[in-house]
Amino acid sequence: MTVSVRSQLQADARRFAAARCNSGLEQLDREQAFNRAGWTAAAEHGLLGMRVPVALGGTARPLGEQLEILLGFGEGCEDNGLILALGAHVWACQSALLDYASDDLKAAVLPGLARGHVIASHAVSEPGAGSDVSNMATRARTTASGYVLDGDKTWVTNAPIAGLHVVFASTDPSAGSRGLSAFVVPAASSGVRVTTIEKMGLCTAQMGSIELREVEVPSRNRLGEEGQGFTILQHCMAWERAFLLAPMLGSMTRVMRRCVEQARRRRQFGQAIGEFDSVSNLIVEMRMRVELGRALLDKVAAQAATGRAFHELASMLKLHISEAWQQTCVDAVQLHGARGFTRELGLERELRDAVGGRIFSGTSEIQRRIIAQLMGVRR
Incomplete structure:
Protein backbone atom coordinates (compact mmCIF):
# COMPACT_ATOMS: atom_id res chain seq x y z
CA MET A 1 0.00 0.00 0.00
CA THR A 2 1.44 3.36 -1.02
CA VAL A 3 1.79 6.30 1.34
CA SER A 4 -0.79 8.24 -0.65
CA VAL A 5 -3.34 5.41 -0.37
CA ARG A 6 -2.74 5.14 3.38
CA SER A 7 -3.19 8.89 3.78
CA GLN A 8 -6.37 8.89 1.70
CA LEU A 9 -7.94 6.05 3.69
CA GLN A 10 -7.18 7.87 6.94
CA ALA A 11 -8.42 11.22 5.63
CA ASP A 12 -11.70 9.79 4.33
CA ALA A 13 -12.41 8.02 7.63
CA ARG A 14 -11.43 11.10 9.64
CA ARG A 15 -13.79 13.37 7.70
CA PHE A 16 -16.62 10.87 7.86
CA ALA A 17 -16.26 10.36 11.63
CA ALA A 18 -16.04 14.07 12.38
CA ALA A 19 -19.19 14.72 10.35
CA ARG A 20 -21.33 11.76 11.47
CA CYS A 21 -20.25 10.42 14.88
CA ASN A 22 -19.90 13.36 17.30
CA SER A 23 -23.39 14.87 17.46
CA GLY A 24 -24.72 15.34 20.99
CA LEU A 25 -21.68 13.71 22.58
CA GLU A 26 -21.71 15.80 25.76
CA GLN A 27 -25.30 14.82 26.51
CA LEU A 28 -24.71 11.17 25.62
CA ASP A 29 -21.73 11.12 27.98
CA ARG A 30 -23.72 12.67 30.83
CA GLU A 31 -26.61 10.26 30.33
CA GLN A 32 -24.35 7.23 29.76
CA ALA A 33 -26.34 6.62 26.56
CA PHE A 34 -25.32 4.62 23.51
CA ASN A 35 -24.44 6.59 20.38
CA ARG A 36 -26.90 4.79 18.12
CA ALA A 37 -26.58 7.36 15.35
CA GLY A 38 -22.80 7.00 15.37
CA TRP A 39 -23.06 3.20 15.30
CA THR A 40 -25.44 3.31 12.34
CA ALA A 41 -23.16 5.72 10.51
CA ALA A 42 -20.14 3.50 11.14
CA ALA A 43 -22.07 0.52 9.78
CA GLU A 44 -23.10 2.46 6.67
CA HIS A 45 -19.47 3.45 6.13
CA GLY A 46 -18.47 -0.22 6.24
CA LEU A 47 -16.47 -0.21 9.48
CA LEU A 48 -18.37 -3.15 10.99
CA GLY A 49 -17.87 -5.45 8.01
CA MET A 50 -14.24 -4.90 7.08
CA ARG A 51 -13.19 -8.36 8.34
CA VAL A 52 -16.21 -10.24 7.00
CA PRO A 53 -16.22 -11.95 3.57
CA VAL A 54 -18.21 -10.27 0.82
CA ALA A 55 -20.45 -13.34 0.52
CA LEU A 56 -21.50 -12.80 4.16
CA GLY A 57 -22.27 -9.11 3.86
CA GLY A 58 -18.82 -7.65 4.54
CA THR A 59 -16.13 -5.97 2.47
CA ALA A 60 -13.17 -8.25 3.32
CA ARG A 61 -10.61 -5.46 3.36
CA PRO A 62 -6.93 -6.37 3.86
CA LEU A 63 -5.77 -5.87 7.44
CA GLY A 64 -3.53 -2.95 6.50
CA GLU A 65 -6.46 -1.03 5.00
CA GLN A 66 -8.61 -1.78 8.05
CA LEU A 67 -6.02 -0.24 10.35
CA GLU A 68 -5.57 2.91 8.25
CA ILE A 69 -9.33 3.43 8.31
CA LEU A 70 -9.46 2.87 12.09
CA LEU A 71 -6.62 5.34 12.68
CA GLY A 72 -8.52 8.00 10.75
CA PHE A 73 -11.77 7.06 12.45
CA GLY A 74 -10.13 7.40 15.87
CA GLU A 75 -8.89 10.87 15.05
CA GLY A 76 -12.22 12.11 13.71
CA CYS A 77 -14.53 10.40 16.20
CA GLU A 78 -14.44 12.05 19.63
CA ASP A 79 -16.69 9.35 21.09
CA ASN A 80 -14.15 6.93 22.52
CA GLY A 81 -16.97 4.80 23.94
CA LEU A 82 -18.34 4.23 20.44
CA ILE A 83 -14.85 3.22 19.33
CA LEU A 84 -14.65 0.67 22.18
CA ALA A 85 -18.09 -0.74 21.35
CA LEU A 86 -17.13 -1.13 17.71
CA GLY A 87 -13.81 -2.75 18.60
CA ALA A 88 -15.33 -5.34 20.95
CA HIS A 89 -17.91 -6.20 18.29
CA VAL A 90 -15.30 -6.65 15.56
CA TRP A 91 -12.07 -7.87 17.16
CA ALA A 92 -13.41 -10.15 19.91
CA CYS A 93 -16.77 -11.40 18.62
CA GLN A 94 -16.24 -11.51 14.87
CA SER A 95 -12.82 -13.14 15.34
CA ALA A 96 -14.43 -16.01 17.23
CA LEU A 97 -17.12 -16.49 14.61
CA LEU A 98 -14.94 -16.09 11.54
CA ASP A 99 -12.41 -18.67 12.67
CA TYR A 100 -14.42 -21.14 14.75
CA ALA A 101 -18.12 -21.08 13.78
CA SER A 102 -19.59 -23.63 11.40
CA ASP A 103 -20.47 -22.43 7.91
CA ASP A 104 -24.17 -22.54 8.77
CA LEU A 105 -23.66 -20.47 11.93
CA LYS A 106 -21.52 -17.94 10.05
CA ALA A 107 -24.23 -17.56 7.42
CA ALA A 108 -26.85 -17.09 10.13
CA VAL A 109 -25.14 -14.39 12.20
CA LEU A 110 -22.28 -12.67 10.35
CA PRO A 111 -24.38 -10.70 7.81
CA GLY A 112 -26.27 -9.00 10.64
CA LEU A 113 -23.06 -8.22 12.51
CA ALA A 114 -21.32 -6.89 9.38
CA ARG A 115 -24.20 -4.53 8.61
CA GLY A 116 -24.57 -3.41 12.21
CA HIS A 117 -28.16 -4.65 12.49
CA VAL A 118 -27.09 -6.96 15.32
CA ILE A 119 -24.58 -6.02 18.01
CA ALA A 120 -22.41 -8.66 19.68
CA SER A 121 -20.84 -8.97 23.11
CA HIS A 122 -17.98 -11.17 24.35
CA ALA A 123 -18.80 -12.64 27.76
CA VAL A 124 -15.76 -13.99 29.61
CA SER A 125 -15.25 -12.22 32.95
CA GLU A 126 -17.19 -13.26 36.03
CA PRO A 127 -17.59 -11.83 39.55
CA GLY A 128 -14.99 -14.32 40.78
CA ALA A 129 -12.88 -14.85 37.66
CA GLY A 130 -11.45 -12.09 35.51
CA SER A 131 -8.14 -12.90 33.86
CA ASP A 132 -8.01 -16.17 35.82
CA VAL A 133 -10.31 -18.08 33.48
CA SER A 134 -9.34 -21.43 35.02
CA ASN A 135 -11.70 -20.50 37.88
CA MET A 136 -14.64 -19.80 35.58
CA ALA A 137 -17.85 -20.79 37.37
CA THR A 138 -20.32 -20.65 34.46
CA ARG A 139 -21.29 -24.19 33.51
CA ALA A 140 -22.57 -25.77 30.30
CA ARG A 141 -24.05 -29.23 30.81
CA THR A 142 -24.90 -31.44 27.89
CA THR A 143 -28.44 -32.39 26.93
CA ALA A 144 -29.98 -34.45 24.14
CA SER A 145 -30.19 -31.40 21.88
CA GLY A 146 -27.22 -29.35 23.02
CA TYR A 147 -26.34 -27.58 26.25
CA VAL A 148 -27.86 -25.75 29.20
CA LEU A 149 -25.87 -22.78 30.51
CA ASP A 150 -25.89 -21.50 34.08
CA GLY A 151 -23.74 -18.72 35.51
CA ASP A 152 -23.02 -15.02 35.72
CA LYS A 153 -20.87 -12.80 33.49
CA THR A 154 -19.84 -9.23 34.20
CA TRP A 155 -17.87 -6.30 32.74
CA VAL A 156 -19.26 -7.25 29.32
CA THR A 157 -18.97 -4.47 26.74
CA ASN A 158 -22.12 -4.14 24.59
CA ALA A 159 -24.11 -6.53 26.80
CA PRO A 160 -27.13 -4.22 27.34
CA ILE A 161 -27.54 -3.56 23.60
CA ALA A 162 -26.36 -6.87 22.15
CA GLY A 163 -28.48 -9.16 20.02
CA LEU A 164 -26.14 -12.06 20.68
CA HIS A 165 -23.50 -12.96 23.23
CA VAL A 166 -20.38 -15.06 22.69
CA VAL A 167 -20.32 -16.87 26.03
CA PHE A 168 -17.51 -18.96 27.51
CA ALA A 169 -18.48 -21.70 29.95
CA SER A 170 -17.00 -24.84 31.45
CA THR A 171 -18.14 -28.15 29.99
CA ASP A 172 -15.64 -30.04 32.17
CA PRO A 173 -14.87 -28.26 35.47
CA SER A 174 -12.28 -30.87 36.45
CA ALA A 175 -10.12 -29.88 33.48
CA GLY A 176 -9.75 -26.21 34.43
CA SER A 177 -9.06 -23.96 31.45
CA ARG A 178 -8.87 -27.02 29.17
CA GLY A 179 -12.51 -27.74 29.96
CA LEU A 180 -13.87 -24.47 28.55
CA SER A 181 -16.15 -24.23 25.55
CA ALA A 182 -17.60 -21.26 23.66
CA PHE A 183 -21.20 -20.67 22.56
CA VAL A 184 -23.29 -18.17 20.63
CA VAL A 185 -26.26 -17.24 22.81
CA PRO A 186 -29.06 -15.09 21.36
CA ALA A 187 -29.86 -12.26 23.77
CA ALA A 188 -33.55 -13.07 23.54
CA SER A 189 -33.04 -16.62 24.83
CA SER A 190 -35.15 -17.64 27.79
CA GLY A 191 -33.16 -17.36 31.00
CA VAL A 192 -30.89 -14.50 29.86
CA ARG A 193 -31.07 -11.32 31.92
CA VAL A 194 -28.82 -8.27 31.45
CA THR A 195 -28.23 -5.37 33.84
CA THR A 196 -26.32 -2.18 33.01
CA ILE A 197 -23.13 -1.03 34.76
CA GLU A 198 -22.40 2.70 34.99
CA LYS A 199 -18.77 3.79 34.57
CA MET A 200 -16.56 6.83 35.13
CA GLY A 201 -15.51 6.98 31.48
CA LEU A 202 -16.24 5.52 28.06
CA CYS A 203 -19.80 6.24 29.08
CA THR A 204 -21.40 5.71 25.68
CA ALA A 205 -20.04 2.15 25.56
CA GLN A 206 -22.74 0.11 27.23
CA MET A 207 -21.34 -2.34 29.78
CA GLY A 208 -23.32 -4.88 31.71
CA SER A 209 -23.66 -8.13 33.62
CA ILE A 210 -25.34 -11.18 32.12
CA GLU A 211 -27.28 -13.64 34.21
CA LEU A 212 -27.68 -17.08 32.62
CA ARG A 213 -30.26 -19.37 34.23
CA GLU A 214 -31.08 -22.69 32.54
CA VAL A 215 -30.35 -21.20 29.12
CA GLU A 216 -30.79 -23.78 26.37
CA VAL A 217 -28.26 -23.59 23.54
CA PRO A 218 -28.33 -25.95 20.53
CA SER A 219 -25.18 -27.84 19.61
CA ARG A 220 -24.97 -25.91 16.32
CA ASN A 221 -24.28 -22.74 18.35
CA ARG A 222 -21.07 -24.12 19.85
CA LEU A 223 -17.88 -22.60 18.46
CA GLY A 224 -15.18 -25.10 17.59
CA GLU A 225 -14.98 -28.38 19.47
CA GLU A 226 -16.06 -29.00 23.03
CA GLY A 227 -13.14 -28.12 25.30
CA GLN A 228 -11.60 -25.77 22.71
CA GLY A 229 -12.82 -22.64 24.48
CA PHE A 230 -9.47 -21.61 25.96
CA THR A 231 -7.81 -21.81 22.54
CA ILE A 232 -10.63 -19.72 21.05
CA LEU A 233 -10.33 -17.21 23.89
CA GLN A 234 -6.57 -16.83 23.42
CA HIS A 235 -7.12 -16.35 19.70
CA CYS A 236 -9.76 -13.66 20.22
CA MET A 237 -7.76 -11.89 22.91
CA ALA A 238 -4.71 -11.68 20.65
CA TRP A 239 -6.75 -9.91 17.96
CA GLU A 240 -8.53 -7.70 20.47
CA ARG A 241 -5.42 -6.68 22.37
CA ALA A 242 -3.55 -5.99 19.16
CA PHE A 243 -6.12 -3.85 17.38
CA LEU A 244 -8.88 -2.74 19.77
Whole structure:
Protein backbone atom coordinates (compact mmCIF):
# COMPACT_ATOMS: atom_id res chain seq x y z
CA MET A 1 0.00 0.00 0.00
CA THR A 2 1.44 3.36 -1.02
CA VAL A 3 1.79 6.30 1.34
CA SER A 4 -0.79 8.24 -0.65
CA VAL A 5 -3.34 5.41 -0.37
CA ARG A 6 -2.74 5.14 3.38
CA SER A 7 -3.19 8.89 3.78
CA GLN A 8 -6.37 8.89 1.70
CA LEU A 9 -7.94 6.05 3.69
CA GLN A 10 -7.18 7.87 6.94
CA ALA A 11 -8.42 11.22 5.63
CA ASP A 12 -11.70 9.79 4.33
CA ALA A 13 -12.41 8.02 7.63
CA ARG A 14 -11.43 11.10 9.64
CA ARG A 15 -13.79 13.37 7.70
CA PHE A 16 -16.62 10.87 7.86
CA ALA A 17 -16.26 10.36 11.63
CA ALA A 18 -16.04 14.07 12.38
CA ALA A 19 -19.19 14.72 10.35
CA ARG A 20 -21.33 11.76 11.47
CA CYS A 21 -20.25 10.42 14.88
CA ASN A 22 -19.90 13.36 17.30
CA SER A 23 -23.39 14.87 17.46
CA GLY A 24 -24.72 15.34 20.99
CA LEU A 25 -21.68 13.71 22.58
CA GLU A 26 -21.71 15.80 25.76
CA GLN A 27 -25.30 14.82 26.51
CA LEU A 28 -24.71 11.17 25.62
CA ASP A 29 -21.73 11.12 27.98
CA ARG A 30 -23.72 12.67 30.83
CA GLU A 31 -26.61 10.26 30.33
CA GLN A 32 -24.35 7.23 29.76
CA ALA A 33 -26.34 6.62 26.56
CA PHE A 34 -25.32 4.62 23.51
CA ASN A 35 -24.44 6.59 20.38
CA ARG A 36 -26.90 4.79 18.12
CA ALA A 37 -26.58 7.36 15.35
CA GLY A 38 -22.80 7.00 15.37
CA TRP A 39 -23.06 3.20 15.30
CA THR A 40 -25.44 3.31 12.34
CA ALA A 41 -23.16 5.72 10.51
CA ALA A 42 -20.14 3.50 11.14
CA ALA A 43 -22.07 0.52 9.78
CA GLU A 44 -23.10 2.46 6.67
CA HIS A 45 -19.47 3.45 6.13
CA GLY A 46 -18.47 -0.22 6.24
CA LEU A 47 -16.47 -0.21 9.48
CA LEU A 48 -18.37 -3.15 10.99
CA GLY A 49 -17.87 -5.45 8.01
CA MET A 50 -14.24 -4.90 7.08
CA ARG A 51 -13.19 -8.36 8.34
CA VAL A 52 -16.21 -10.24 7.00
CA PRO A 53 -16.22 -11.95 3.57
CA VAL A 54 -18.21 -10.27 0.82
CA ALA A 55 -20.45 -13.34 0.52
CA LEU A 56 -21.50 -12.80 4.16
CA GLY A 57 -22.27 -9.11 3.86
CA GLY A 58 -18.82 -7.65 4.54
CA THR A 59 -16.13 -5.97 2.47
CA ALA A 60 -13.17 -8.25 3.32
CA ARG A 61 -10.61 -5.46 3.36
CA PRO A 62 -6.93 -6.37 3.86
CA LEU A 63 -5.77 -5.87 7.44
CA GLY A 64 -3.53 -2.95 6.50
CA GLU A 65 -6.46 -1.03 5.00
CA GLN A 66 -8.61 -1.78 8.05
CA LEU A 67 -6.02 -0.24 10.35
CA GLU A 68 -5.57 2.91 8.25
CA ILE A 69 -9.33 3.43 8.31
CA LEU A 70 -9.46 2.87 12.09
CA LEU A 71 -6.62 5.34 12.68
CA GLY A 72 -8.52 8.00 10.75
CA PHE A 73 -11.77 7.06 12.45
CA GLY A 74 -10.13 7.40 15.87
CA GLU A 75 -8.89 10.87 15.05
CA GLY A 76 -12.22 12.11 13.71
CA CYS A 77 -14.53 10.40 16.20
CA GLU A 78 -14.44 12.05 19.63
CA ASP A 79 -16.69 9.35 21.09
CA ASN A 80 -14.15 6.93 22.52
CA GLY A 81 -16.97 4.80 23.94
CA LEU A 82 -18.34 4.23 20.44
CA ILE A 83 -14.85 3.22 19.33
CA LEU A 84 -14.65 0.67 22.18
CA ALA A 85 -18.09 -0.74 21.35
CA LEU A 86 -17.13 -1.13 17.71
CA GLY A 87 -13.81 -2.75 18.60
CA ALA A 88 -15.33 -5.34 20.95
CA HIS A 89 -17.91 -6.20 18.29
CA VAL A 90 -15.30 -6.65 15.56
CA TRP A 91 -12.07 -7.87 17.16
CA ALA A 92 -13.41 -10.15 19.91
CA CYS A 93 -16.77 -11.40 18.62
CA GLN A 94 -16.24 -11.51 14.87
CA SER A 95 -12.82 -13.14 15.34
CA ALA A 96 -14.43 -16.01 17.23
CA LEU A 97 -17.12 -16.49 14.61
CA LEU A 98 -14.94 -16.09 11.54
CA ASP A 99 -12.41 -18.67 12.67
CA TYR A 100 -14.42 -21.14 14.75
CA ALA A 101 -18.12 -21.08 13.78
CA SER A 102 -19.59 -23.63 11.40
CA ASP A 103 -20.47 -22.43 7.91
CA ASP A 104 -24.17 -22.54 8.77
CA LEU A 105 -23.66 -20.47 11.93
CA LYS A 106 -21.52 -17.94 10.05
CA ALA A 107 -24.23 -17.56 7.42
CA ALA A 108 -26.85 -17.09 10.13
CA VAL A 109 -25.14 -14.39 12.20
CA LEU A 110 -22.28 -12.67 10.35
CA PRO A 111 -24.38 -10.70 7.81
CA GLY A 112 -26.27 -9.00 10.64
CA LEU A 113 -23.06 -8.22 12.51
CA ALA A 114 -21.32 -6.89 9.38
CA ARG A 115 -24.20 -4.53 8.61
CA GLY A 116 -24.57 -3.41 12.21
CA HIS A 117 -28.16 -4.65 12.49
CA VAL A 118 -27.09 -6.96 15.32
CA ILE A 119 -24.58 -6.02 18.01
CA ALA A 120 -22.41 -8.66 19.68
CA SER A 121 -20.84 -8.97 23.11
CA HIS A 122 -17.98 -11.17 24.35
CA ALA A 123 -18.80 -12.64 27.76
CA VAL A 124 -15.76 -13.99 29.61
CA SER A 125 -15.25 -12.22 32.95
CA GLU A 126 -17.19 -13.26 36.03
CA PRO A 127 -17.59 -11.83 39.55
CA GLY A 128 -14.99 -14.32 40.78
CA ALA A 129 -12.88 -14.85 37.66
CA GLY A 130 -11.45 -12.09 35.51
CA SER A 131 -8.14 -12.90 33.86
CA ASP A 132 -8.01 -16.17 35.82
CA VAL A 133 -10.31 -18.08 33.48
CA SER A 134 -9.34 -21.43 35.02
CA ASN A 135 -11.70 -20.50 37.88
CA MET A 136 -14.64 -19.80 35.58
CA ALA A 137 -17.85 -20.79 37.37
CA THR A 138 -20.32 -20.65 34.46
CA ARG A 139 -21.29 -24.19 33.51
CA ALA A 140 -22.57 -25.77 30.30
CA ARG A 141 -24.05 -29.23 30.81
CA THR A 142 -24.90 -31.44 27.89
CA THR A 143 -28.44 -32.39 26.93
CA ALA A 144 -29.98 -34.45 24.14
CA SER A 145 -30.19 -31.40 21.88
CA GLY A 146 -27.22 -29.35 23.02
CA TYR A 147 -26.34 -27.58 26.25
CA VAL A 148 -27.86 -25.75 29.20
CA LEU A 149 -25.87 -22.78 30.51
CA ASP A 150 -25.89 -21.50 34.08
CA GLY A 151 -23.74 -18.72 35.51
CA ASP A 152 -23.02 -15.02 35.72
CA LYS A 153 -20.87 -12.80 33.49
CA THR A 154 -19.84 -9.23 34.20
CA TRP A 155 -17.87 -6.30 32.74
CA VAL A 156 -19.26 -7.25 29.32
CA THR A 157 -18.97 -4.47 26.74
CA ASN A 158 -22.12 -4.14 24.59
CA ALA A 159 -24.11 -6.53 26.80
CA PRO A 160 -27.13 -4.22 27.34
CA ILE A 161 -27.54 -3.56 23.60
CA ALA A 162 -26.36 -6.87 22.15
CA GLY A 163 -28.48 -9.16 20.02
CA LEU A 164 -26.14 -12.06 20.68
CA HIS A 165 -23.50 -12.96 23.23
CA VAL A 166 -20.38 -15.06 22.69
CA VAL A 167 -20.32 -16.87 26.03
CA PHE A 168 -17.51 -18.96 27.51
CA ALA A 169 -18.48 -21.70 29.95
CA SER A 170 -17.00 -24.84 31.45
CA THR A 171 -18.14 -28.15 29.99
CA ASP A 172 -15.64 -30.04 32.17
CA PRO A 173 -14.87 -28.26 35.47
CA SER A 174 -12.28 -30.87 36.45
CA ALA A 175 -10.12 -29.88 33.48
CA GLY A 176 -9.75 -26.21 34.43
CA SER A 177 -9.06 -23.96 31.45
CA ARG A 178 -8.87 -27.02 29.17
CA GLY A 179 -12.51 -27.74 29.96
CA LEU A 180 -13.87 -24.47 28.55
CA SER A 181 -16.15 -24.23 25.55
CA ALA A 182 -17.60 -21.26 23.66
CA PHE A 183 -21.20 -20.67 22.56
CA VAL A 184 -23.29 -18.17 20.63
CA VAL A 185 -26.26 -17.24 22.81
CA PRO A 186 -29.06 -15.09 21.36
CA ALA A 187 -29.86 -12.26 23.77
CA ALA A 188 -33.55 -13.07 23.54
CA SER A 189 -33.04 -16.62 24.83
CA SER A 190 -35.15 -17.64 27.79
CA GLY A 191 -33.16 -17.36 31.00
CA VAL A 192 -30.89 -14.50 29.86
CA ARG A 193 -31.07 -11.32 31.92
CA VAL A 194 -28.82 -8.27 31.45
CA THR A 195 -28.23 -5.37 33.84
CA THR A 196 -26.32 -2.18 33.01
CA ILE A 197 -23.13 -1.03 34.76
CA GLU A 198 -22.40 2.70 34.99
CA LYS A 199 -18.77 3.79 34.57
CA MET A 200 -16.56 6.83 35.13
CA GLY A 201 -15.51 6.98 31.48
CA LEU A 202 -16.24 5.52 28.06
CA CYS A 203 -19.80 6.24 29.08
CA THR A 204 -21.40 5.71 25.68
CA ALA A 205 -20.04 2.15 25.56
CA GLN A 206 -22.74 0.11 27.23
CA MET A 207 -21.34 -2.34 29.78
CA GLY A 208 -23.32 -4.88 31.71
CA SER A 209 -23.66 -8.13 33.62
CA ILE A 210 -25.34 -11.18 32.12
CA GLU A 211 -27.28 -13.64 34.21
CA LEU A 212 -27.68 -17.08 32.62
CA ARG A 213 -30.26 -19.37 34.23
CA GLU A 214 -31.08 -22.69 32.54
CA VAL A 215 -30.35 -21.20 29.12
CA GLU A 216 -30.79 -23.78 26.37
CA VAL A 217 -28.26 -23.59 23.54
CA PRO A 218 -28.33 -25.95 20.53
CA SER A 219 -25.18 -27.84 19.61
CA ARG A 220 -24.97 -25.91 16.32
CA ASN A 221 -24.28 -22.74 18.35
CA ARG A 222 -21.07 -24.12 19.85
CA LEU A 223 -17.88 -22.60 18.46
CA GLY A 224 -15.18 -25.10 17.59
CA GLU A 225 -14.98 -28.38 19.47
CA GLU A 226 -16.06 -29.00 23.03
CA GLY A 227 -13.14 -28.12 25.30
CA GLN A 228 -11.60 -25.77 22.71
CA GLY A 229 -12.82 -22.64 24.48
CA PHE A 230 -9.47 -21.61 25.96
CA THR A 231 -7.81 -21.81 22.54
CA ILE A 232 -10.63 -19.72 21.05
CA LEU A 233 -10.33 -17.21 23.89
CA GLN A 234 -6.57 -16.83 23.42
CA HIS A 235 -7.12 -16.35 19.70
CA CYS A 236 -9.76 -13.66 20.22
CA MET A 237 -7.76 -11.89 22.91
CA ALA A 238 -4.71 -11.68 20.65
CA TRP A 239 -6.75 -9.91 17.96
CA GLU A 240 -8.53 -7.70 20.47
CA ARG A 241 -5.42 -6.68 22.37
CA ALA A 242 -3.55 -5.99 19.16
CA PHE A 243 -6.12 -3.85 17.38
CA LEU A 244 -8.88 -2.74 19.77
CA LEU A 245 -6.84 0.34 20.73
CA ALA A 246 -5.47 1.11 17.27
CA PRO A 247 -8.00 3.95 16.80
CA MET A 248 -6.71 5.50 20.02
CA LEU A 249 -3.52 6.42 18.20
CA GLY A 250 -5.85 8.64 16.19
CA SER A 251 -7.47 9.91 19.39
CA MET A 252 -4.04 10.74 20.80
CA THR A 253 -3.19 12.59 17.59
CA ARG A 254 -6.39 14.63 17.91
CA VAL A 255 -5.55 15.57 21.52
CA MET A 256 -1.97 16.38 20.56
CA ARG A 257 -3.11 18.74 17.81
CA ARG A 258 -5.31 20.59 20.30
CA CYS A 259 -2.25 21.00 22.50
CA VAL A 260 -0.16 22.33 19.61
CA GLU A 261 -2.88 24.90 18.89
CA GLN A 262 -3.01 25.89 22.56
CA ALA A 263 0.78 26.21 22.74
CA ARG A 264 0.79 28.55 19.75
CA ARG A 265 -2.22 30.65 20.74
CA ARG A 266 -1.89 31.01 24.52
CA ARG A 267 0.54 33.73 25.60
CA GLN A 268 2.15 34.26 28.99
CA PHE A 269 5.06 36.50 30.01
CA GLY A 270 5.06 38.11 26.59
CA GLN A 271 5.38 34.97 24.46
CA ALA A 272 3.52 31.88 23.27
CA ILE A 273 3.62 29.18 25.93
CA GLY A 274 5.10 26.78 23.36
CA GLU A 275 8.36 28.70 23.76
CA PHE A 276 8.69 27.26 27.27
CA ASP A 277 10.54 23.94 27.40
CA SER A 278 8.12 22.59 29.98
CA VAL A 279 5.30 22.96 27.46
CA SER A 280 7.04 22.02 24.22
CA ASN A 281 8.59 18.95 25.83
CA LEU A 282 5.14 17.65 26.78
CA ILE A 283 4.02 17.89 23.18
CA VAL A 284 7.20 16.24 21.86
CA GLU A 285 6.54 13.30 24.19
CA MET A 286 2.98 13.06 22.86
CA ARG A 287 4.32 12.84 19.30
CA MET A 288 6.86 10.19 20.25
CA ARG A 289 4.21 8.03 21.91
CA VAL A 290 2.08 8.13 18.76
CA GLU A 291 4.97 7.35 16.41
CA LEU A 292 6.28 4.49 18.55
CA GLY A 293 2.78 3.09 18.82
CA ARG A 294 2.35 3.26 15.05
CA ALA A 295 5.64 1.46 14.46
CA LEU A 296 4.64 -1.33 16.85
CA LEU A 297 1.15 -1.50 15.31
CA ASP A 298 2.67 -2.02 11.86
CA LYS A 299 4.94 -4.76 13.21
CA VAL A 300 2.04 -6.61 14.83
CA ALA A 301 -0.11 -6.24 11.70
CA ALA A 302 2.67 -7.60 9.48
CA GLN A 303 3.05 -10.65 11.69
CA ALA A 304 -0.71 -11.22 11.98
CA ALA A 305 -1.10 -11.00 8.20
CA THR A 306 1.32 -13.92 7.73
CA GLY A 307 -0.63 -16.15 10.10
CA ARG A 308 2.16 -16.31 12.67
CA ALA A 309 1.38 -16.12 16.39
CA PHE A 310 1.51 -12.57 17.75
CA HIS A 311 0.39 -12.92 21.38
CA GLU A 312 3.50 -11.30 22.84
CA LEU A 313 3.47 -8.38 20.42
CA ALA A 314 -0.28 -7.94 21.00
CA SER A 315 0.27 -7.55 24.74
CA MET A 316 3.14 -5.12 24.11
CA LEU A 317 0.99 -3.01 21.81
CA LYS A 318 -2.00 -3.00 24.16
CA LEU A 319 0.26 -2.04 27.06
CA HIS A 320 2.00 0.75 25.14
CA ILE A 321 -1.08 2.38 23.62
CA SER A 322 -3.19 2.21 26.80
CA GLU A 323 -0.50 3.80 28.96
CA ALA A 324 0.49 6.30 26.27
CA TRP A 325 -3.15 7.31 25.79
CA GLN A 326 -3.68 7.98 29.48
CA GLN A 327 -0.42 9.94 29.86
CA THR A 328 -1.19 12.03 26.79
CA CYS A 329 -4.58 12.99 28.23
CA VAL A 330 -3.09 13.80 31.64
CA ASP A 331 -0.53 16.05 29.96
CA ALA A 332 -3.20 17.70 27.80
CA VAL A 333 -5.27 18.62 30.85
CA GLN A 334 -2.14 20.00 32.55
CA LEU A 335 -1.11 22.00 29.49
CA HIS A 336 -4.51 23.70 29.32
CA GLY A 337 -4.39 24.67 32.98
CA ALA A 338 -7.62 25.49 34.79
CA ARG A 339 -9.70 25.29 31.60
CA GLY A 340 -8.39 21.79 30.96
CA PHE A 341 -9.90 20.74 34.28
CA THR A 342 -13.38 21.92 33.27
CA ARG A 343 -16.01 20.12 31.23
CA GLU A 344 -15.96 22.97 28.73
CA LEU A 345 -13.06 21.66 26.64
CA GLY A 346 -13.90 17.96 26.83
CA LEU A 347 -10.37 17.04 27.86
CA GLU A 348 -11.57 15.74 31.22
CA ARG A 349 -13.81 13.33 29.28
CA GLU A 350 -10.85 12.24 27.16
CA LEU A 351 -8.93 11.53 30.38
CA ARG A 352 -11.80 9.62 32.00
CA ASP A 353 -12.04 7.51 28.86
CA ALA A 354 -8.31 6.83 28.73
CA VAL A 355 -8.21 5.42 32.27
CA GLY A 356 -10.30 2.48 31.08
CA GLY A 357 -7.70 1.55 28.47
CA ARG A 358 -5.34 0.27 31.17
CA ILE A 359 -8.07 -2.01 32.56
CA PHE A 360 -10.24 -3.61 29.85
CA SER A 361 -9.05 -6.57 27.76
CA GLY A 362 -6.50 -7.38 30.46
CA THR A 363 -4.96 -4.80 32.79
CA SER A 364 -1.52 -3.32 32.27
CA GLU A 365 -0.30 -5.58 35.07
CA ILE A 366 -1.66 -8.67 33.26
CA GLN A 367 -0.02 -7.57 29.99
CA ARG A 368 3.35 -7.28 31.74
CA ARG A 369 2.84 -10.74 33.24
CA ILE A 370 2.02 -12.23 29.83
CA ILE A 371 5.06 -10.62 28.22
CA ALA A 372 7.34 -11.85 31.00
CA GLN A 373 5.96 -15.39 30.65
CA LEU A 374 6.41 -15.42 26.88
CA MET A 375 9.96 -14.13 27.34
CA GLY A 376 10.68 -17.04 29.65
CA VAL A 377 11.33 -14.74 32.62
CA ARG A 378 8.63 -16.35 34.74
CA ARG A 379 6.33 -19.35 34.65
